[in-house]
Each structure stands twice: as C-alpha cells, then as structure tokens.
C-alpha cells in the first residue's frame with residue numbers, strides 16, 4: 216500500500232524524480248547523501264489525497280512563504296542517498312503539504328521521512344517562482360564534477376565567462392541551456408545568504424546557477440528538464456577538458472556563430 220496507489224499522474228512525477236536520482240548517482244554527481252531534489256507536485260494532487268490525514272505534526276519551515284499556501288512538494292529525505300532514492304523514492308523522500316499559515320508543513324506520505332535540511336531554501340525558491348508566475352516546478356542541487364572543477368579558477372567566475380566558453384563548445388549547449396550559467400561566489404552551504412543570492416541570480420535570468428567550489432542549483436518545468444540543462448552544460452565542460460587534455464586550448468564557436476544560434480532557434484540571449 217502506498218499513497219501513490221491509483222494516482223497515476225503523481226506516480227509518473229515520482230518515477231521521473233527517481234529516474235533522475237539514478238542518473239545523478241551514475242554520473243558521479245551524488246556521492247553519499249549529496250544533492251537535493253524538491254518538486255512542486257500540487258497540480259497532481261487530487262481530492263482523495265487532499266483528504267488524507269498527515270502522518271507528522273505540523274513542523275515549522277523556518278520562514279513564512281506567502282505563495283505556498285496549500286502547495287504540495289516531493290522532497291528528498293534528509294541524509295538520504297540519491298542512489299537509494301532511485302530504487303525507493305517513497306522510502307528516501309516524502310510528500311509534504313504546506314499549511315494555510317504558509318509557515319509550517321506536514322508529511323502526507325507512506326513513511327514519515329523528514330525532508331532535506333535544505334527545505335527552507337528550496338521552498339524559498341519555489342515561493343519566488345510562484346510569485347513570478349513561472350511555470351517552473353522543479354529544483355535540483357547536484358555536484359557535477361567538471362563544472363565544479365571549472366570554478367576552482369578565477370577565470371571562470373567572472374560573469375558569463377563560463378557561459379560563453381560552454382556555449383561555444385557545441386551548438387546544442389546554447390539551444391538547450393539558453394540562459395547560460397549564473398555564478399554565485401563561495402558561501403557556506405545551507406546558509407540563508409546562499410539561498411538569497413541564488414534567487415537573485417535566477418532572477419537575473421538564469422535557470423542554472425553555479426555555486427563556486429560546490430555544485431549547481433537548477434530550476435525548470437520538471438525535474439527531467441532541470442537535469443537536462445545541467446547535463447548539457449557539464450558535457451560542454453567535458454569537451455573543453457578533453458581538448459585541454461589533447462594539449463591545446465579549444466577554439467570554440469565564434470561570436471557570429473553563437474549569434475546565429477540565437478536567431479535560428481529564437482533563444483532568449
């Protein structure tokens with residue numbers, strides 16, 4: 216028995232989350248309990264689900280998020296591993312609903328798996344997205360090896376230096392990560408400052424934000440799309456590194472070639 220029984224649309228969303236968690240592990244981006252996933256699943260919650268009793272007391276989020284009243288989220292569990300979530304998403308994550316005061320949540324799931332300690336910052340991002348009228352419902356934090364390696368050089372921390380290089384490695388990078396890679400300087404993991412700065416950079420019009428010497432935070436309509444954006448960026452970083460390993464600095468596509476992509480594919484930048 217699972218709360219997902221007879222809820223086909225919600226099951227599909229949870230399966231996609233589990234599929235992405237498996238990819239994160241396979242790619243080596245999710246060591247131990249590294250990384251986080253939260254997805255706003257409100258549109259897949261039916262009346263029968265809304266009528267279910269909570270299996271936890273109402274717990275404080277730690278902040279009041281006015282756009283989240285009545286919203287439902289799938290959240291990775293605190294201390295849980297992506298590789299375990301891939302096999303058993305409801306044993307390593309849970310579904311929560313936000314109470315009407317917008318300051319608490321309760322777990323409505325198969326087991327009372329406590330959500331990630333990053334919950335306040337992830338929910339703050341979802342609150343920001345809803346306030347903006349964004350169709351984005353998924354947020355992903357992971358540790359893509361080559362992208363993180365790039366941030367160990369000041370050269371790539373300058374605004375859009377990494378974006379320009381990554382876009383120029385292979386045309387699809389710009390087509391499928393059309394807003395590029397935002398950059399947040401090193402800040403303490405889990406800190407309020409890091410969450411606030413991340414929202415600020417998303418608001419500057421990026422879907423993927425790089426945290427210096429740590430990882431990426433990506434948002435998109437669903438979890439598979441958020442993963443795809445990170446995947447194409449990291450692929451471009453791998454091509455750059457492959458060229459460097461062959462002993463030369465890759466030429467990259469020209470500015471004119473990059474501009475042609477914007478026009479041909481109607482891209483935002």
Ligand SMILES: [Zn+2]
Pocket residue numbers: 249250356357358404429430
């Ligand atoms: Zn991390």
